[in-house]
Amino acid sequence: MNFMYLAHNYLTNFEDKVLPLLLQYGTKVLMSLLMFFIGRLLIKKVIGLMHSKMKLESIDPDVQPFLASLVRAALNIMLVLSCAGILGIETSSFIAALGAAGLAIGLALQGSLSNFAGGVLILVFKPFRVGELITVHGYTGYVESIQIFNTVISTTSHRTIILPNGSLSTSPVVNISRKGVIRLDMQFQVAMSNDIDVTRKAIKDVISECSFVQKDKNNDVLVGRLTDSAIVWEVKLWVNATDLDKTQYFMNEHIKKQFDSVGIQFPDPVITVKSIG
Structure with missing residues (x-):
């Protein structure tokens, strides 16, 4: 008799108290678990698509795992917070704690994080x-x-x-290297007494001897400006970026030799004297 009474009270309490709680929280737990597993599948799909996109965009292989890990971590945090919200757990405190921790770490490592972010940008956008x-x-x-x-x-x-x-x-x-072939701009000054046509021919003769200059492009030899004592020649040469220094050294040396051989004079220095008083 006592057993039947206890069993009746247990069933009554179960129906009145336990069953509503199981229905209430059990539904939330099931929904949270369902969302977690679906979310994990979606995250895996997103990361896979991200890897494919990065390969198509030719993003540096060294930075691909880092970017994928960063996105995966952010999505997993969002998923966990969403599941906690479904269970009725207050997530604002977790978000505030994460924000405070991120702020503290950011302030402590401000310079390093700036360099880190800069490195990622350089690797991704490749300037x-x-x-x-x-x-x-x-x-x-x-x-x-x-x-x-x-x-x-x-x-x-x-x-x-x-x-x-x-x-x-x-x-x-x-x-300097991105375009492959670049223009080298140089200036040479000669005395005003020199013949322009003779000087232009002397410069062009040096250009023709320089193996670094791209002969199939339009290399200009122009009178840039005239001063009181000199003719300023502007020489614009197309060269490979890797030959920039070698071209400049070659031109400086052989222009001097060529000018000496044909009698082209460099301008004399001009000294201006002002009287005081």
């Missing part, structure tokens, strides 16, 4: 690549390596320059 000749922050050199915090360039005088990516990603960069 320059390894092996290219660039001018930045007053330095001209070949890019040796693009690291996640710094970029290393080697100058033409074989000096190693290490530049932080944070400032590098926001500074004007002259990419």
Whole structure:
């Protein structure tokens, strides 16, 4: 008799108290689990599509895993917070804690994070690549390596320059190598007494002897301006970016030799004397 009474009370309590709770929270748990598994499948699909897109866009292989991991982590955090919200767990405190932690870490590592972000931008958008000749922050050199915090360039005088990516990603960069063939602008001054046609022929003879100059392009030899004592010649040559220095050295040396051989005079220095009083 007592057993039947206890069983009746148990069933009554189960129907009145436990069953409503199971129906209420069990539904939420099932919905949360369902959303979690569906979300995981969607995240996997998104990351796969992201990998395919990055390969099509020729994004640097070194940065692809990092970007994929970053997106995966962000999506997983959003998924967990969404599942917690379905269960009725207050997520605002978690979001606030994550925000406070992110702010503290960002303030502590402000410079490093700036360089890190700059490195990612350089690797993704490729304003320059390894092996290219660039001018930045007053330095001209070949890019040796693009690291996640710094970029290393080697100058033409074989000096190693290490530049932080944070400032590098926001500074004007002259990419000398990107076009392959570039124009070298040079100026030469001769005395006003020299014949223009003779001087032009002398300069063109030197250009024809220079193996670095692209002969199939329009290389100009122009009278740039006239001063009180000199004719300023502007010489515009098309050369490979890698031959820039060699062309300049060749032209300077052989222009002097050619001018000496045909009797072209350089202008004398002009000294202006002002009287005081």
